[in-house]
Amino acid sequence: MKAEEIRSLIVEVIQEILPDEDLSNLKADVRIRDQIEMDSMDFLDMIMELRKRYGVIVPEDDYMELSTLDGSAAYLEPLMKDI
Amino acid sequence: MNAEGRIVITGIGLTAPNGNNLAEFRQNLLAGESGVGRIEAHYMGEVIAGVCDFDPLKYQKKKELRRGTRAGSVAIYCANEAIADSKLDLATFDKSRIGIYLGITEHGNVETEHEVYNIKQYDYNVDFWSHHHNPRTVANSPAGEVTLNMGITGPHYTLGAACAAGNIGIIQGLQMLLLGEVDLALAGGISETPHTFGVFAAFKNEGALASHPDPQKASRPFDRDRNGIVVSEGGCICVVERLSDALRRGAKIYCEIVGYAINSDATDFILPNPERQVECMNLALKKAGLSASDIDIINTHATATIEGDKAECQAIREVFGDNSNAYINNTKSYIGHAMGAAGALELAGNLPSFEDHIVHQTINLDNLDPECAFKNLVINEPKKVDKADYILNNSFGMLGINSVLIVKRFEG
Numbered sequence: 001m002k003a004e005e006i007r008s009l010i011v012e013v014i015q016e017i018l019p020d021e022d023l024s025n026l027k028a029d030v031r032i033r034d035q036i037e038m039d040s041m042d043f044l045d046m047i048m049e050l051r052k053r054y055g056v057i058v059p060e061d062d063y064m065e066l067s068t069l070d071g072s073a074a075y076l077e078p079l080m081k082d083i
Numbered sequence: 084m085n086a087e088g089r090i091v092i093t094g095i096g097l098t099a100p101n102g103n104n105l106a107e108f109r110q111n112l113l114a115g116e117s118g119v120g121r122i123e124a125h126y127m128g129e130v131i132a133g134v135c136d137f138d139p140l141k142y143q144k145k146k147e148l149r150r151g152t153r154a155g156s157v158a159i160y161c162a163n164e165a166i167a168d169s170k171l172d173l174a175t176f177d178k179s180r181i182g183i184y185l186g187i188t189e190h191g192n193v194e195t196e197h198e199v200y201n202i203k204q205y206d207y208n209v210d211f212w213s214h215h216h217n218p219r220t221v222a223n224s225p226a227g228e229v230t231l232n233m234g235i236t237g238p239h240y241t242l243g244a245a246c247a248a249g250n251i252g253i254i255q256g257l258q259m260l261l262l263g264e265v266d267l268a269l270a271g272g273i274s275e276t277p278h279t280f281g282v283f284a285a286f287k288n289e290g291a292l293a294s295h296p297d298p299q300k301a302s303r304p305f306d307r308d309r310n311g312i313v314v315s316e317g318g319c320i321c322v323v324e325r326l327s328d329a330l331r332r333g334a335k336i337y338c339e340i341v342g343y344a345i346n347s348d349a350t351d352f353i354l355p356n357p358e359r360q361v362e363c364m365n366l367a368l369k370k371a372g373l374s375a376s377d378i379d380i381i382n383t384h385a386t387a388t389i390e391g392d393k394a395e396c397q398a399i400r401e402v403f404g405d406n407s408n409a410y411i412n413n414t415k416s417y418i419g420h421a422m423g424a425a426g427a428l429e430l431a432g433n434l435p436s437f438e439d440h441i442v443h444q445t446i447n448l449d450n451l452d453p454e455c456a457f458k459n460l461v462i463n464e465p466k467k468v469d470k471a472d473y474i475l476n477n478s479f480g481m482l483g484i485n486s487v488l489i490v491k492r493f494e495g
Contacts, residue, residue, distance in 0.1 A: 019145035041150070044214045052211060 094169025186248025245480025342371025348483025
């Protein structure tokens with residue numbers, strides 16, 4: 001999976017977790033939680049969804065890497081290159 | 084007693100398998116309309132159950148629905164409906180003085196079963212167990228979800244009291260008002276039980292799960308052909324307040340709660356004890372300062388088990404005599420057993436009798452068990468009555484917990 005696809009995937013997952021949020025103007029380089037109402041349990045939902053869908057395990061120490069869409073894409077691309 | 088020490092019900096929010104507000108529920112009770120159908124349960128396939136079709140998005144955002152529980156959704160719907168019905172302006176009310184007291188039969192089974200079902204596909208790897216499990220399954224969860232939704236900051240908790248819980252939620256609200264702990268109680272009971280297969284499987288293996296080719300005829304209290312319980316969900320939350328406050332704000336008063344009692348059988352895990360049921364009814368009558376002959380309507384707990392129905396009938400005979408003039412009915416024949424909601428829902432379904440002087444019937448009673456026969460058992464047709472001033476509502480539960488509420492028609 002390429003970076004752009006991963007960004008789209010993350011938006012899709014967040015939309016599922018936060019169905020009331022409008023994500024159309026989400027900026028890729030700004031902290032996601034500064035742009036929408038997303039709390040720590042919602043974030044854990046995102047981590048769980050990656051685990052369930054693709055078997056991607058994100059260690060707790062690396063959670064910060066997923067704070068923006070760009071950061072998520074950069075961190076996940078090597079882990080999801082064969083998906 | 085002065086108006087400070089008198090407690091009244093001034094709002095009702097409910098959802099039942101056959102109605103999502105009191106008017107609809109009552110209309111269907113008088114029309115003999117059951118709300119029971121069939122659903123799919125994990126591992127069991129199709130089961131007979133009573134499920135509600137209220138719109139949860141009326142009061143919840145999609146995110147809240149996803150985050151919370153079915154029990155929470157039922158409670159949030161009923162609490163908001165109750166406040167709306169009471170015409171209380173929540174925006175100007177001190178929300179730290181509102182208490183939420185919800186009776187439950189059980190809570191957390193649905194979520195736990197769901198998680199176990201879910202991790203099966205991951206070979207029981209608990210890394211896939213939801214981080215939401217704990218907040219969803221703590222016992223106060225359904226009441227807590229109401230506080231989050233409505234911004235209520237007074238006390239909230241549930242009362243685990245098996246199938247006696249609906250009455251007990253209301254009793255707790257009354258007691259907290261009398262103690263001066265709160266100025267308004269949202270009190271009643273809720274159930275999400277049909278979403279747990281375990282309760283169906285246990286009743287089935289106990290020989291106490293109803294079966295019938297027509298699900299709407301499966302719940303048959305007092306009928307010779309009864310064969311067990313129909314498991315249902317539902318909720319009923321009442322706005323309970325001091326008469327003085329209700330009068331001050333010109334509230335519509337559904338009834339005054341004049342008597343109540345809770346006791347324990349201390350004899351068996353499952354089997355009821357009519358002797359203790361007698362004591363519970365007598366205690367409630369004594370608290371109300373009434374004699375049995377004052378009661379106009381007895382709403383029975385009967386769940387359509389052979390032993391349970393007989394025990395309650397024996398107890399009613401002991402308290403009211405063989406020739407009691409009180410009219411006797413049963414609401415579970417329409418909606419099945421709404422577990423923690425049953426007591427409160429069944430009381431609510433009978434409150435309109437104070438105005439319309441009609442007692443709703445017991446349906447599915449085609450072949451009366453002689454051991455359950457009463458002169459004034461209201462069978463299959465509603466009954467117009469001359470007097471409807473007092474209703475006695477029974478709710479009993481496993482581990483031998485009994486609850487009785489007596490309410491009175493309010494005359495301003």
